[in-house]
Amino acid sequence: MSSDIEQFASGASFGVFSKAKDLHKRIWFTLAALVVCRLGTYVPLPGVNPRVISEFLAQNSGGLLGFLDMFSGGAVSRMTMFTLGIVPYISSSIIVQLMTSVFPSFEALKKEGEAGRKKLGLYTRYGAIMMASVQAFGVAAGLEHMTGASGPAVIIPGFFFRLMTVLTLTGSTMFLVWVGDQITSRGIGNGTSLIIYAGIVANLPMAISKTFALGRQQVLSLPVLFLILLGIVGLIYYVVYMERAQRRLPVQYPKRQMSVGMPASAQNTHLPMKLNSAGVIPPIFASSLLTFPAMILTFVNVSEDSWMRIFTKLFARDQILYVACFVGLIIFFAYFYTALMFNPEETADNLRKSGSYIPGIRPGQQTTDYLDYILTRLTAVGSVYLASVCVIPEFIVTKMVLPFYIGGTSILIVVSVTIDTIGQIQSHLMAHQYEGLIRKAKAKGKI
16 A cells, blocks of 8 residues: 555556546537637637738737737737627626725625625626627727728628627627536536636737748748747746745644554644735736726827827837836736735634634734745735736837737736646546545555
């Protein structure tokens, strides 16, 4: 039995993976669902001239439209059914999470357990429908006023086009939400994150081919291509290292009697506190706020010498003012969202109720102050890390004029989703291997 345990502790092997039939089904289901999501990004929105949209996106790829196109996997540039993607649902879920810390009624639902989570999930879906409807109407109204070299963007504008666009885009967003739920329950990983992940990764082959095409055309020299590749690899390693970084606070549980005649022994464990507790929320909020003026100007006819145009030019990606505000907003939202996600007072109270404590720290208020002190220092480092990841790619895109958009948010999503998915696969393999060891031990009569 000891050899079996050692084999189990050493990790799941390829042989275990080949025998995990349930894991195979989950992986194939996830891949099939993601293929359906990708196919939807090629179904055009009825009544829209795609040439005009391509011309418009080519001129405004650096604003909010380019940001949304990155998250939708190119659906915005093609103006398809999945143009809005799953972004309205993400925005709604963030708002609901914020409301759980502001309104006592929502906070009470959060503490009710599974029933409360279902109600909050229902409110999130209602909010997603409302936000998707408003955004879809804005897209329809903007398309009707859009004209390019190929003519108007909308073939037959009017009430029917707006109604059809709102119903199509809103229905497609909720379909993606349903697919994401199915992936979470029947597949591998978080469905919502994987849908965004698939959209971001889908643009990588075309971006790589365009980059090498510039190299063949000698627009980018070989040393520059090598530096770009080296920089991307280094940035990914940096994100992986920082995302996995955590501070482990030692926690000691009360002594327990293991068996008759044996002395009681205390159990030691640790409380993990991630360096980046806020995840990708701060960059998303900061990018949305800074690109909002550019989005307004894309649908409003304003003269070039107006204060709105001047204000927008000052907030271009290559301006110092934009970088300063971007970094400041990321740091602010990192502290704000971390405070919502981790409550030192609640954690200290849970430790006190369980009889456990941090060595050298008194239970109660002293533990709360200590956790708050550690969390503040971790968030300071984590916010600087998020700001650096988001600013460096912006600088590369602006200075080197790369043919694709590299966003710190996209890199964070790709890396974090990959780590989470691999972790879940390993958990399934370990569970399958553990069940096999139990059956093997029972057959031998050892337990």
